[in-house]
Amino acid sequence: MGNAVSKDSNILEVARKYPVVGMIFRKYGLGCIGCMVASGESLGEGISSHGLNADMIIDEINKAIAEEETK
Template sequence: MLITKDMGILEIVQKYPQTVDVFRGAGMGCLGCAAARFENVEQGASAHGIDVDALIDALNKAVAAE
């Protein structure tokens, strides 16, 4: 299953722990914060000024590499 921008951040991290480094590397180090439980990837990336398409691409590459 591919990661999409409408998936929840916490959902992704729980299913694919290898994505934690990708989120942190993109500047989203607050994976344990309250917002991460409710935000989807697009919302989180937007809040941090991150290119959501590049982030999704990196997340999917991390998952595929496993």
């Protein structure tokens, strides 16, 4: 199975579909989900704008989504 989200995925759409994303964002101090810009921003843009490694965090998000889906 492929990844559920990518750098190009919209932040709000991902957060609505996969609530586990909120926990990961909080872990890294990202307030993107509550930010007005999030409706038009991608995961890659939002994470990178905070100086964080988007690839690493998106990989963590995809692993968490996969774990949730197997429950």
